[in-house]
Amino acid sequence: MTQYLLSVHGPSSVWDTPLEEAQPMYEATGKFNDELKTTDAWVFVGGLERPETATTVDGTGNDVIVTDGPYMETKEYLGGFWVIEAADLDAALKIAAEASKACGGKVEVRPFAGE
Template sequence: MQRYLLSVMQPEGTPPAPEVLAGIMRNVESFHDELKAAGAWVFAGGLHSPATATVLRVKDGDVLMTDGPYAESKEYLGGLCIVSAPDLDAALRWGRKAAEATTLPIEVRPFMGGAGE
């Protein structure tokens, strides 16, 4: 089995109203339950906003640390899910279910190195 990263692409701006977000989170929990039941679950988690990020980069032999996101963007990584799937088509089916659960764009990418076991 290959491992795939399902990246949840969060738009910048005001989050949904609490009652809307509660419904989305119920859908996400159901999606995670489905992954677990199918044996495809590896890991999932949400992320705080880019404003909470710290970027470390090497420059002239030193490691510089700056607050905030690496790049300004209208979308940012809001969460992720790692799934185990036999092939890209199966991973894309999980990605479709993730998009339906979150109502957000999902990027599906394979991990390097094949089976990931």
């Protein structure tokens, strides 16, 4: 079995979507998550707070440097993700297709490095 990251991206403005508008997506995603949790594929899911809430910590040098904001400025940001376990890419793509349908966004599928 291999672990895969199923990630969803969006521009900062996505976080401004009014609740009424986002409600059907929340519900579809919630339903998808509930079903996924009953399977062996389930590892983790989480939706992130908007990118402006990010802080970057650099502890590689002698002085610790903490800066406000994400590591990189990009047009779109990681909005949330699933970690799943699947036998191969075909199985992962099948779950990703359902995830994409539920959340209404494209899903990037990336394998984790083996142990």
